[in-house]
Amino acid sequence: MKGPLRKTMTWLHTWSSILLGWLLFAIFLTGTLSYFRMEINHWMTPEAHVSVPSEHAIGIAAKRLVEVAPEAESWNITLPSERNNTLDLSWRNPGDTQRRRGPMEVLNPSTGEQIEVRETRGGDFLYRFHFELYHLPRGFSRTLVEIATMAMFIALISGIIMHRKIFSDFFMFRTKNRSLGWSDAHAVTAVLALPFHLMITFSGLILLASTLVFWGDDINRSANGGNQARGPAQVAAEPVERLPAPDLTRMLATAEHELGARVSFLLANKPMTREAEYIFFSSERDSLLGSRFGQTLTLDNDGNVREASGMFATNNQEINAVNAINGVLRTLHEARFADPLVRWLFFIAGVSGTLMVGTGSILWATKRAKRQTGQFGFELVHVLNIASISGLCIAVASYFWLNRLLPAELAVRQSWEINGFFMVWLLTLVHAAIYRHRHAWQAQLWLAGSLFVLLPALDQFTSPVGLWSALINGDWMRLSFDGMSLLIGAILLLCAGYLRQKMQKVRAQQAVKKRSSSTASGTQEVIAK
Amino acid sequence: MMVLVSFLLSFYAFLHFAMSVKKHHLDVYKGWYQAKPLSMREYRTQQLIAWLALLASFYIAVAHWGIGIGSMAWLMLITVSALLVVALLAYRLNWFQWLWRYTSLGLRVAPPVSKS
Numbered sequence: 001m002k003g004p005l006r007k008t009m010t011w012l013h014t015w016s017s018i019l020l021g022w023l024l025f026a027i028f029l030t031g032t033l034s035y036f037r038m039e040i041n042h043w044m045t046p047e048a049h050v051s052v053p054s055e056h057a058i059g060i061a062a063k064r065l066v067e068v069a070p071e072a073e074s075w076n077i078t079l080p081s082e083r084n085n086t087l088d089l090s091w092r093n094p095g096d097t098q099r100r101r102g103p104m105e106v107l108n109p110s111t112g113e114q115i116e117v118r119e120t121r122g123g124d125f126l127y128r129f130h131f132e133l134y135h136l137p138r139g140f141s142r143t144l145v146e147i148a149t150m151a152m153f154i155a156l157i158s159g160i161i162m163h164r165k166i167f168s169d170f171f172m173f174r175t176k177n178r179s180l181g182w183s184d185a186h187a188v189t190a191v192l193a194l195p196f197h198l199m200i201t202f203s204g205l206i207l208l209a210s211t212l213v214f215w216g217d218d219i220n221r222s223a224n225g226g227n228q229a230r231g232p233a234q235v236a237a238e239p240v241e242r243l244p245a246p247d248l249t250r251m252l253a254t255a256e257h258e259l260g261a262r263v264s265f266l267l268a269n270k271p272m273t274r275e276a277e278y279i280f281f282s283s284e285r286d287s288l289l290g291s292r293f294g295q296t297l298t299l300d301n302d303g304n305v306r307e308a309s310g311m312f313a314t315n316n317q318e319i320n321a322v323n324a325i326n327g328v329l330r331t332l333h334e335a336r337f338a339d340p341l342v343r344w345l346f347f348i349a350g351v352s353g354t355l356m357v358g359t360g361s362i363l364w365a366t367k368r369a370k371r372q373t374g375q376f377g378f379e380l381v382h383v384l385n386i387a388s389i390s391g392l393c394i395a396v397a398s399y400f401w402l403n404r405l406l407p408a409e410l411a412v413r414q415s416w417e418i419n420g421f422f423m424v425w426l427l428t429l430v431h432a433a434i435y436r437h438r439h440a441w442q443a444q445l446w447l448a449g450s451l452f453v454l455l456p457a458l459d460q461f462t463s464p465v466g467l468w469s470a471l472i473n474g475d476w477m478r479l480s481f482d483g484m485s486l487l488i489g490a491i492l493l494l495c496a497g498y499l500r501q502k503m504q505k506v507r508a509q510q511a512v513k514k515r516s517s518s519t520a521s522g523t524q525e526v527i528a529k
Numbered sequence: 530m531m532v533l534v535s536f537l538l539s540f541y542a543f544l545h546f547a548m549s550v551k552k553h554h555l556d557v558y559k560g561w562y563q564a565k566p567l568s569m570r571e572y573r574t575q576q577l578i579a580w581l582a583l584l585a586s587f588y589i590a591v592a593h594w595g596i597g598i599g600s601m602a603w604l605m606l607i608t609v610s611a612l613l614v615v616a617l618l619a620y621r622l623n624w625f626q627w628l629w630r631y632t633s634l635g636l637r638v639a640p641p642v643s644k645s
Contacts, residue, residue, distance in 0.1 A: 171547045171611070173619040192611045195604040328597075337598050341532060345605035352612065 006162050013158040014364065018381065020148040021361040022388035027148060028357050029392060030130040031200075032350030033123070035335055035343055036484055038083040040123030043481040044403045046463040047117045048106060052473055053080035057087045057109035058266075062248040064107065065089060065271070075268040080109045082340070083477060084264075118408040125418060126396070131208065134418070139211065146208040153201050155360075159190060166191060181498075182363045189356040196349035197356070203329040243272050246301050255280035255297045258305065276301040340476065347484065351491070358389045383432045390444035391428030393492060397451035398424045400485070404462040442503070445496035452489030456482040531593040535603065538586035540610040542579040544628060545635050547614055549575035554641075556618070557626055564641035574639035583607070 017024070033040065042048065061077045069075065069091040078088040090104035106115045128134070133141040160166070173188050174180045190197065248266075255263050261282040269277040278299045299305060331337060335346045365382050372378035399421040406416055432440045459482055460467045470478050547553045549572050558564040590603035617625040629636060 171543075171550065171553060171615050171618050173615050188612075188615055192615065193608045196608060199601070199604075332601060338602075342594075342598075342602045342605065345602065345609055348612075349605050349608050352608070 006164070009158040009162040013155055013162055016151045016158070017155040017357075017360055018364045020151045021357060021364075022384050023144070023148045024152055025354065025357045025361065025388055026392055027130055027145060028350065028354040029396065030126045032347060032354055033396070033484075034127040034130055035338075035347045035350060036481060037123035037127050039477045039481045039484070040126065042085065042477045043459065044120050044122040044400070045117040046404065046459075046465075047115050047408070048086050049463050049465040049470065049475065049478065051080075051086045051108040051115060052110045053085050054110040058252045059249050060107060060109060060112040061087055061089055061266075062245060064105070064112065065091065066245045068105075069093070069103075070272065073270065075266075075271050077266040077268075079264055079266065081262065081264045085109075085475065085477065086115065118403075119413045120403055120417060121414045122403075125399070125421075131204075134422075142208055143211040146205070146211045149201060149204045149208065150212075153205055156190075156194075156197055156201060160194075163187065163191070181502075182359050182366055186356060186359040186363055189352040189359065193349045193352040193356070196346070197353055199332060200350075200353065203333040206326070206329050207333060243274065243276070243301055245272060246276070246278070248278075251278055251299050252280070254305070255299065258297050259295050261295070272301065274301065340480070344480075351488070355491070361385050361389065379436065383429070383436050386432035386436065386440050386444060387425070387429035390441065390448050390492075391425055391432060393448035393488070394428050394444060394451060395421050395425035397448055397455070397485075400455055401451065401458065404458055442496055442499050445492050445499065449489045449492030449496055452485045452492060455485040455489070531589055532606075535586045535589040535593070536606055536610055538582045538589065539603075539607045540613060541632075542582035542586065543607070543611050543614040544625075544633060545575045545579035545582065547618060547625075548629065548633070548635055549579065553618055556622060557629060558641055561626060561630075562641060563644040565644055568639075568642050571635070571639045571641060575635045578635050578638070 057079050058077070061079075065072070065075050065077070071094060072091040073094050074092050076088075076090045078084060080087055087107040087109040088104065089107065093103070106117055107113065108115055125134075131142060131145050132138055133145070136144075163169075169184075169187060170191060171188075173184045252263060252266075259280065259282045263280045263282055265281040267279045267281070269275075269279070271278070278301075280297045280299070282295045282297075297305065335343060338346060361381075362385060365378070365385055368378055399417060402417045402420040406413060406420075410416060428444060431444065434440075435443065456467065459478070463478075465473075465475075467479075467482070548557065549567070551567050554564075554567040554571075586607070587600075587603050590606060591599035593599060594602050614625075617628075
């Protein structure tokens with residue numbers, strides 16, 4: 001790899017990315033989808049579609065909790081908000097350990113009826129897959145993802161250096177030319193969304209950095225365990241004096257007034273006692289600093305303000321620059337600050353990143369197709385490209401389909417959804433290996449595209465609430481999901497159409513060549529005679 | 530509303546950026562205007578207008594969202610508007626021509642040099 005800088009960089013770019021390109025594609029795709037994690041969760045529990053947010057949610061929650069869990073150690077109330085249309089209650093009974101999830105209920109905030117949602121991992125499966133894959137030891141898979149991120153970072157830097165005419169080719173997209181189409185698509189999706197790529201790769205690199213360095217404490221565990229770190233692990237049950245139920249509705253009004261923002265989450269420690277703390281978390285944020293929630297306000301059982309905390313005061317965590325930077329990067333990476341519009345913008349940037357990784361892998365294969373067809377290495381990359389790009393799209397789509405098609409009361413339902421995901425993925429691999437020279441790409445892209453495009457139709461027919469009433473009720477989470485799947489499906493179908501067009505062109509050229517060569521040989525024969 | 534203005538301004542900026550590139554300059558004027566290749570004066574004007582529009586769009590985004598979120602959201606915003614310009618250039622050149630003919634400032638300030 002000696003030679004001029006640009007050549008070296010090209011070499012580095014090619015080989016650092018093709019080795020982990022398939023993994024990177026999966027990471028990018030699931031990560032992009034995870035921007036709509038809440039929406040996916042909502043879509044995948046159609047039982048909750050009947051639920052409509054209302055102002056009385058807090059009153060219903062208070063009444064219900066006093067009824068079912070008056071003795072509880074703590075209450076968690078998740079109020080309906082922009083990205084959650086149900087009222088979620090959970091509580092911890094005295095004597096329970098902190099780690100185990102306590103009893104929980106999902107209510108319709110308008111009527112107070114309990115909703116039995118189907119058992120599913122929902123968007124959390126894709127979110128987890130994004131950084132720790134599935135069924136591998138956590139440390140190992142995180143390290144693998146971190147290495148892939150590192151390769152991505154190297155590929156980005158070397159890609160910038162090797163790009164000859166970054167500004168004059170800024171808008172260049174020549175689809176008509178056979179070989180330039182993929183490379184232009186690769187460059188355009190890379191250059192235009194470059195700020196996003198740099199941000200997402202760098203922050204991802206830092207967030208998982210602890211998997212590669214062996215000093216310092218384990219960031220992974222503490223960062224995820226925010227809820228678990230609070231309080232002692234085991235609480236002895238003691239009889240305490242119970243006070244009458246607090247007026248949560250009035251307290252909520254106080255909190256929203258004091259915070260100047262809507263409250264999305266309420267944590268009550270030792271409710272209905274003298275030491276009771278009611279902590280209100282505001283949902284809105286206007287800065288990149290801070291943890292998952294914005295500001296908090298703590299009230300006591302009589303509704304008096306105990307303390308208010310700003311962005312920095314997260315639960316007992318040390319406040320220092322490193323934590324702050326880590327928090328900012330995490331907020332950026334997960335787009336926690338995003339309103340629906342910004343979320344869509346991030347999603348589009350994510351899609352272009354996914355396309356960049358995909359087209360890059362395809363480019364590797366098309367460049368070598370003429371010379372290396374039949375060689376083992378080339379065939380391997382070719383097959384893995386098909387299975388990991390179009391195959392994964394099919395697998396994700398079928399994960400959504402399975403969610404709606406498997407009976408809701410099936411035992412171990414959620415593992416069947418995930419098993420289905422992997423079985424479909426395996427099938428696409430087999431299909432790609434067998435038909436790799438005969439339309440495997442096209443067939444899989446058509447299938448993936450149609451599966452995604454038909455998801456809204458599936459939604460219409462398998463949800464208790466039709467799409468039209470969802471529109472009237474303003475169920476934007478569900479509509480966002482359907483819009484998202486239409487967008488992904490359209491992109492996949494466009495790719496398939498492009499391939500078909502190209503193949504027809506190639507075939508026409510071959511036919512012309514054959515005819516001209518046969519006529520040429522014909523004339524030669526005539527001349528020879 | 531502010532977001533829309535910011536978006537349109539950045540789109541407008543990329544319209545001018547695209548016209549400061551030789552190839553697109555050639556494509557857009559082909560069959561419409563007997564123009565010579567991109568002149569230095571045109572290049573400078575287009576770039577200046579583009580940068581100003583981009584700056585204005587950044588300012589509006591920051592005014593709307595605050596500096597931290599605003600700068601991030603603005604980066605995503607210009608990504609989308611640039612993608613839109615790419616799509617227009619590749620698939621709907623006549624729409625681009627229409628936009629350039631009726632809305633652009635660059636065409637007024639520095640019209641292309643005629644061949645004859």
